[in-house]
Amino acid sequence: MKHIADSTVRRLSIYLRFLEEFEDRGLSTVSSEALARRGGTTSAQVRKDLSFFGSFGKRGLGYSVPELATALREILGLGRTWRVIIIGAGKIGAALAQYRGFAQRGFTIVAVFDTNPEKIGQTLEGVEIRDMSCLERDVSELRPDIAVLATPNEVAQSVLDRLACAGVKAVLNFAPAQLNAPADVTVKTVNMAMELEGLTFALTNRD
Amino acid sequence: MKHIADSTVRRLSIYLRFLEEFEDRGLSTVSSEALARRGGTTSAQVRKDLSFFGSFGKRGLGYSVPELATALREILGLGRTWRVIIIGAGKIGAALAQYRGFAQRGFTIVAVFDTNPEKIGQTLEGVEIRDMSCLERDVSELRPDIAVLATPNEVAQSVLDRLACAGVKAVLNFAPAQLNAPADVTVKTVNMAMELEGLTFALTNRD
DNA sequence: CTTAGCTTGTGAATGAATTCACAAGCCCTG
DNA sequence: CAGGGCTTGTGAATTCATTCACAAGCTAAG
Numbered sequence: 072m073k074h075i076a077d078s079t080v081r082r083l084s085i086y087l088r089f090l091e092e093f094e095d096r097g098l099s100t101v102s103s104e105a106l107a108r109r110g111g112t113t114s115a116q117v118r119k120d121l122s123f124f125g126s127f128g129k130r131g132l133g134y135s136v137p138e139l140a141t142a143l144r145e146i147l148g149l150g151r152t153w154r155v156i157i158i159g160a161g162k163i164g165a166a167l168a169q170y171r172g173f174a175q176r177g178f179t180i181v182a183v184f185d186t187n188p189e190k191i192g193q194t195l196e197g198v199e200i201r202d203m204s205c206l207e208r209d210v211s212e213l214r215p216d217i218a219v220l221a222t223p224n225e226v227a228q229s230v231l232d233r234l235a236c237a238g239v240k241a242v243l244n245f246a247p248a249q250l251n252a253p254a255d256v257t258v259k260t261v262n263m264a265m266e267l268e269g270l271t272f273a274l275t276n277r278d
Numbered sequence: 279m280k281h282i283a284d285s286t287v288r289r290l291s292i293y294l295r296f297l298e299e300f301e302d303r304g305l306s307t308v309s310s311e312a313l314a315r316r317g318g319t320t321s322a323q324v325r326k327d328l329s330f331f332g333s334f335g336k337r338g339l340g341y342s343v344p345e346l347a348t349a350l351r352e353i354l355g356l357g358r359t360w361r362v363i364i365i366g367a368g369k370i371g372a373a374l375a376q377y378r379g380f381a382q383r384g385f386t387i388v389a390v391f392d393t394n395p396e397k398i399g400q401t402l403e404g405v406e407i408r409d410m411s412c413l414e415r416d417v418s419e420l421r422p423d424i425a426v427l428a429t430p431n432e433v434a435q436s437v438l439d440r441l442a443c444a445g446v447k448a449v450l451n452f453a454p455a456q457l458n459a460p461a462d463v464t465v466k467t468v469n470m471a472m473e474l475e476g477l478t479f480a481l482t483n484r485d
Numbered sequence: 486c487t488t489a490g491c492t493t494g495t496g497a498a499t500g501a502a503t504t505c506a507c508a509a510g511c512c513c514t515g
Numbered sequence: 516c517a518g519g520g521c522t523t524g525t526g527a528a529t530t531c532a533t534t535c536a537c538a539a540g541c542t543a544a545g
Binding site: 072075077080081083084085087088089109110111146147148149153162163166167169170172176178216217240241242243247249251257259261263264265266267268269270271272273274275276 | 279282288290291292294295316317318353355356360370373374376379383385424447448450456458466468470471472474475476478482483
């Protein structure tokens with residue numbers, strides 16, 4: 072398949088959210104123009120994004136809301152459940168474990184790992200906290216699809232290396248560190264400090 | 279000033295982090311090549327990014343680590359403290375209130391708001407939780423620079439409208455909603471669901 | 486002082502993403 | 516069934532971002 076830009080995938084994700092909103096409101100069809108207005112983009116952008124994956128609309132009419140939603144779920148890989156492990160049972164790890172958006176989208180948390188002996192053996196949202204030193208063994212047993220990295224940033228890179236080595240192919244990183252991973256491992260970093268600095272830059276460099 | 283791309287600002291933020299790392303290691307100068315290697319980009323990219331703001335290096339030698347760090351802090355608006363309010367004292371709001379990265383970068387949390395009567399009046403990390411219904415009055419009194427939105431997504435848009443109306447010019451949004459704001463209000467959205475879907479897309483559409 | 490060895494800063498070239506613009510196609514009305 | 520009113524899907528044009536490539540300039544050594 073032709074390479075798809077990151078920005079396109081992010082927008083597809085947004086469109087899906089809007090479609091679900093429209094579905095709840097009982098709308099059965101929607102035009103690229105309506106989708107675009109809701110998301111602050113342009114109708115041409117919407118149509119171009121979709122065109123990479125096929126042809127989903129009817130000329131003169133627009134898109135069927137449920138059909139397009141189904142197609143987007145398929146494209147985004149949301150038609151199945153995904154097994155997730157969380158590394159780090161600290162503040163962020165705990166907040167993530169409770170995050171309801173996970174289950175809603177078909178993500179199942181199958182394990183949480185930590186190094187703190189006081190936490191190991193306890194449960195977080197019904198999931199047992201495991202010993203970090205057994206990471207490799209447990210990963211090969213649990214076969215998670217996605218690992219969420221919520222460790223202190225000093226150890227983030229070494230944990231990522233261990234995960235990559237154990238066969239994990241997708242990592243969502245919350246440590247404020249720039250990580251290097253092999254080409255076959257996809258890493259997405261959520262870095263609040265960076266977003267905040269984007270804001271202070273905008274506030275500082277206003278015309 | 280010429281318009282600066284978002285991606286450029288994000289990279290400046292990353293460079294600053296590396297410079298601080300180099301400073302800790304006692305390095306006094308650094309080349310664009312070294313900065314690039316650390317961050318997985320190219321030396322030309324580093325130099326181009328910096329060139330938008332001036333000329334910070336010495337040919338043949340590279341950049342002075344502390345001087346470039348200072349220049350970047352200035353550019354990113356980190357040379358002062360910023361007043362932050364957090365809207366929503368739920369899981370995310372509480373996790374953010376405790377986030378140490380805030381204070382480190384000069385962000386001071388001046389208030390937390392919530393609608394829950396049981397939470398109002400209590401404190402979170404030494405900051406009083408205030409009644410959401412007094413938002414406008416308290417904002418005009420406290421004059422925050424940045425608002426962090428950590429509300430349920432159903433109310434995110436209406437809270438944003440109230441904030442914009444009360445004069446807040448920068449918002450960091452954690453609600454998984456696409457928000458519309460006036461042009462003079464900068465909104466950055468941190469949306470975990472979107473990042474996760476970027477991962478499932480990558481896992482699904484691997485060649 | 487001169488040469489060798491680096492590294493910056495920046496126009497020019499390339500590549501990527503977005504927007505334009507319009508033919509093709511669907512629905513509804515009469 | 517023909518015409519008007521919409522809306523899609525998509526090449527072409529444009530805008531934006533990254534990479535190339537090299538003159539200019541600094542340092543150190545002889």
